[in-house]
Amino acid sequence: MTELRYLAPGTLDEAVGAFAAAGSAARILAGGTDLLVQMRSGILKPGVIVDIKKIPEMTAIEETADGGFRIGAAVSGMALAEHKNFGKVWPGVLEAVNLIGSKQVQGRASAGGNLCNGSPAGDSVPAMVAAGAIVTVQGPDGRREMKVEDVPAGPGRTNFKPGEILVSFTLPPRPPGSSDAYLRMIPRTEMDIAVVGCGVSLTMKDGTVTSARVGLGAVAPTVLLVEDAAKALIGSRLDDAALAKAASACSAACRPIDDKRGTIAYRTKVAGVLLKRTAAIAAKRATGK
């Protein structure tokens, strides 16, 4: 039996080196709210744990010069909620991140971990997709950027290359009249896994949608960017016909499974319903009404 080694490097280069050297036996530790459960239940027996929280870039929230945000991969939900500006600019991303688990889990769990865990039902992922977040990853071959929607490869899998570590999310600057929202369907009010999750980001001018992005979760093997739904919203005043078209596009994009939380038919229908509700919240925030 291999011994577990715990490493907490202070620089990203050291972390990448240690992570790549240990190969498939290594796991990255951010908040640990998924990793420790997997270890405890015996699903996972890592040989090396690389704790990334001593790397300043991983736990930093920065407002970029152009008005965007850069969020380190290990920033906890509670830290993001405590930031004075983030929730004003990206209320949908924040509400999605803050839906993950209890207050105790919020103290540790990160959007980075949520993405890397690869769950199709991760709450923060559809909101990040709607936000148009770009992720920075670093590996043995250096740094690269990816669209957040290109990260998930399937349940529990990502498109990162061996040895690559998620470093941060970059959210773009917001034009005036922009906002976002995230809703998930669960059969109770708290502490559950999404049956369907929907993130919508809108920019509006004089009541008309000038740009839109829609992310859907828990309805396919990966979180989806639903471009047809966004197209149906752009140019509209969010009238019933446009919302119905966007809702149909969401339902059409669904490739869900039947499980104890919801049937295929239910998830497909709810995806459309949630689109309408989420778009209404995003629009209300964007227009200040």
Next chain:
Amino acid sequence: MAKVHVTTTINGEPMEFLCEPDDTMLDALRGPLSLTGSKEGCASGDCGACSITLDDRLVCSCLMLAVESEGHEIRTIEGLAQGDRLHPLQQKFLEMAALQCGICTSGMLVASDALLKKNPDPTEEEVRFWLAGNLCRCTGYDKIVRAVMETAAEMRAQ
């Protein structure tokens, strides 16, 4: 397995202990540190019975490696009372019978204390949402929520 030496601060006191690299903070508290007030309910972050604070942030000690406490500040239920003087939350839980079997109680108290430090005047809804990660199978929660509300009111009046 080689033990790891950890230096940390627990309830304001510098502490050192030895642990396995895969021990949780809860394992360390209840084992080498002999602080058994934090309870193991689910060991998967669902029940909150092991709640502690890490640098003043509420966390489940079962979801944290003991080695991660190196250089950080931990607070546990053992740090809530001042000597023989109970914390107002502890006193109120007793007066209002906000506990029955007691397994959830230390987690409820640590979580409630974290809430009142952040928000001294919470609404009932805020208390209920804050304590959503602390499961109690005895009380039905009502007495706990009322005890927290009443403690908050008394602490604000002082």
